Amino acid sequence: MGLSSYRGLHRVMSKSVCIVGAGPSGLVAAKTLLHNAPKGQFKVSVFDSQAAIGGLWPTSKTDSGRLVHPLMVANQSRHTVQFSDLAWEDSAPQFPRAWQVGKYLEQYQSRYLNGHPDYELQLKSRVAKAEKRNDGSEGWKVLIKSESGEESRDFDHLIVATGYFGKPIIPECFKNANTSVPIIHSSQYRDLKGLLGKGREKGGKILIVGGQMSGVEIAGTVASHLSAAVNSPEESEIAGIDKYSIYHAIQKPIWVFPLFTSPEPTFSSAPFAPLDLGSYNINNRPRPLENTQGHISEEHANMVHTIFETSLGDQEQFSSLLMPNDEERNQPAYLAVSDWYTEFVRSGMITLSFGKVVSLENDLVTLDDNDAQIDEIAAVILATGFDPSPCIEFLPQDVLATLQHSPRHYNQALALAFHGTHHPDVPNLGFVGFYRSPYWGVMQMHARFIADLWSNQTGDLPDALQRKLQADQSIRRTLSLRDNPRLSQFPMGDYMYLMQEFSEALSIPMHESIMPDTPTLSRNNLPLDTLTPSRYPSPSDDAAAKGEAEKSLKQTRDLSIECLTSPRFVARGVFRSLLGEWRLERDLTSRLPSHPSGKFVGTAQFLLRERTSEGLQCAADPNSTVSCDEDGGEDLEYLYIEDGEFKTTSGFGFRATRRYIWRYDSKKDLISVWFAKPDDQKRADYLFHEIEFESPPPGDNKRRENEGWKAKAGHLCIDDYYNVKYEFAFNKVNLKKWSIEYTVNGPKKDYTIHGTYERI
Incomplete structure (x- = not known):
């Protein structure tokens, strides 16, 4: 030819x-x-x-x-x-x-x-x-x-x-399975009611089949829907909703990236940016670029696993099945994207099973891994590709x-x-x-x-x-x-390499740099310089089209600088990573004899659900920046529940519990904390405070490696003022520890509370 x-x-x-x-x-x-x-x-x-x-x-x-x-x-x-x-x-x-x-x-x-x-x-x-x-x-x-x-x-x-x-790929074992269990492809899933119908009192297991991109995404999505239904203040239309769980059948470990990752994963006060701003950073790779996809050698596989681990940390904290062993690190690495998947695995809402599904009989699934079985299957979602x-x-x-x-x-x-x-x-x-x-x-x-x-x-x-x-x-x-046994996840080509190939073939030069000399990343002292389609405007574009490319490049440049020099998206990183259960220790020091000092030890749960409307239209502070319209901000929130024992310094102890609602507004990039209604503690009452993150110290990387993000808030309760300080410390993209301190001053209150949260 x-x-x-x-x-x-x-x-x-x-x-x-x-x-x-x-x-x-x-x-x-x-x-x-x-x-x-x-x-x-x-x-x-x-x-x-x-x-x-x-x-x-x-x-x-x-x-x-x-x-x-x-x-x-x-x-x-x-x-x-x-x-x-x-x-x-x-x-x-x-x-x-x-x-x-x-x-x-x-x-x-x-x-x-x-x-x-x-x-x-x-x-x-x-x-x-x-x-x-x-x-x-x-x-x-x-x-x-x-x-x-x-x-x-x-x-x-x-x-x-x-x-x-x-068309969806349906594995043979599901085509003529002897079962009445509903079986759908992941592309058909819309909501729990469409999957489960009216449900059943005994609940059951929702099986996700397929461990690549769509499998992780759909498992995380279904888990968020299930968590929302269980923790909603409204009664679910699905019978036994609190008795359902998710089982995910995978055949290899997979690295799960959240939508926002950190360009500086070694920092305890890690900055956050959209994941592709970092993964398509042209300063991460020598040029001319070489194709990283196709046949993957053992050496290259090990290198990619190490890069992913450097970005995400040890995934064994969620499940041993997500962390590749030495032998698996020699195999091509696979990635997926989901904000919620890993924490739902840690919490137990998603249970991982290793092996290929070989049969479904009635409500019993058999895997090829030592004939392991999963019973009480209530529904199957096939994330098996197209x-x-x-x-x-x-x-x-x-x-x-x-x-x-x-x-x-x-x-x-x-x-x-x-x-x-x-x-x-x-x-x-x-x-x-x-x-x-x-x-x-x-x-x-x-x-x-x-x-x-x-x-x-x-x-x-x-x-x-x-x-x-x-x-x-x-x-x-x-x-x-x-038929290559060492085929990569995306064998049709490395995105950045392909853009380079077409650029050279078509004589469309890449816009060489969209970033100023500073700020730079600590790993190479070079800017975060992301490859985007707008780096390649066509020479035959008219002035308006080229203007669109310039506008887009400015958006990417401005956002990159903002992410590295300010707390932009840190609130989102914190909010995502709060999901699940924490061990909580809180010390109360009172300066009034009428209020005892003591220590609280217990747990705190952040339970994900759809955003509720209560309180949004009547924030306590008329100058609040919390979004009150239905289309504003994120459509998820947490029901916060803490439970434990408080012991006074005199030795008297009693069980203590409290609830709040935590919300994140994506338009304002803002976390707000709301009191729960005394008579219906699944519903928000009125605003407690909004968390304001402080800008990081410019150029002080050593401090940022060792100290978490500082944040503050304030709240006036009648005549008593709550001065609130937070610190959030990350390990890679996930919170490892955080603390909150209240200093309360007023005519009737004078005390300090310091609480520390660590993962269980």
Whole structure:
């Protein structure tokens, strides 16, 4: 397959392009062909079987018919979930929900495609078949089925932008299982009621099958829903809700990253930033970048495990099954993203079981690990991935054979050239985003590559592109990796490496630096310099599109500086890490003879639930910054319960308990503590105080390594003033210890309370 296969394809000025799919890949392909190729070169028709654009991504909170739940939070931040030519609004959350991603796509279409004379969009229109035209034109005859019937149309080019999620993979042991237990795929899960129905008084075990990204995410999500139902002030509609638990069957350890991680994991007062700001820091890796995915050697596997452990710490504190042993450290490392999973494992709401499920009989599951069994199964959620073959079933068999389609290799179904973009023996067929874990920057680069490849009028490709095509080994690499026992988690390519490859092929230089010389990270004395799609604006973009890239780069730069020099997102890191149970010791020193001094020893629980409305509209402080509108802030909170024994210095003891409600407002990046109602202690009464984190000492890394985050608060209770001081000390991304001190002064009170919380 030489370069001659690429030449002589384009002799007509105006070329028609059929794009299959109106998700992010289809939209960015259309925009790129219409705005970045020579004007008038392409006429674009986009077809999608759904009633709205977006693909996987719903476009409203109630759009529940997609593969992605509308309220699901993206596991990459908006700095990665973006195209270079459209910045997110400044007010958008760092990790948008799925419906907000859909709105972003609507905005993208509105800005670049709606009203364009060469753009056509047909929804509720499925491309059923595409065949090569027999008129010698190398074009395509495409059959489209819609509500109005069938239509056959001719196109010069065809782009597959269908995504990689064809149909859920259902393991054989579940296809014809002898059971009445409900079995669903993780993409079908919406809520507990939809899974369990009315429930059953005896409760049971919700089994999650699959230990990679989606398995961890869905287990953490179901656990948060279960915790919310159990700890809600309202009675659940599901019978026996407090008797349900989650069992997660995994086959290897997996490193679980929260959405916000620390660029300085050795600091006790660790700063926090969206996880991809650190993981895509170009100053972490020598350049030119090398591909870290594919075949993983033992040496490389050990190195990656060490990097993950440096970021996250020892996961054995949650479960021994999450921490790789020496032998497992020689195997490729796997990661997942979830804010709540690990702490729910520690608390026992999620129980890990090692092994592959081999059978389900009635409500009994058997694993292949020494025939271990799990009984009383109430429901099964399969987080077993997707088969991409239905996404390409409209292509003719001879074309699929040329692409070496292999239905059993779900991760590498096609053998395509230059990182998943095309095949030189099938002219005028392109692929955009047919890539497992399709980071948006790679989708956009796919589109630019296809536009450059198809735009050439003379048949002579630019030198840089020719050199890359001559050296390309993508097809051979894919075939060699298909049955490789040491295959990486994301074998289709290292994101940062792929961006570099496309940058060089397309002569789109990376914006060299978006950061000033300071602040720097302690590990290498270099700035946190994150690779984002906006580092690669197209030279053919107009001024407005380039302006969007500059706006996006400024957002990333400003946020990076803020995360390293201020307590931004520390409240969120603290709030996430409070989940679960703590050992509490509290000393009370009274300076009034009417109030005894003494010591409290007991436990404190932070029980996660959906945010309740009580108290928000009537904060005690009229100047409070707590968000009171339903759409403001985070939609989760904690019911705090402490219980133990208080002994006075005179030896008298009694049982003591108290409750609060802790809330986090993501818009204000603020934790607030609320009193519980005396007559209904699951409900909030009125505001106690808001926690204000202090800025870290500039440049004093030694102090930050040894001292936790300082915070303060205040509260006036009639005539008595509560002066509150906190300190939160992290070990990597998790709280290891924290303390609170109250000094209370007033006409009736004069005492100090100092409490220390440590993990049980």
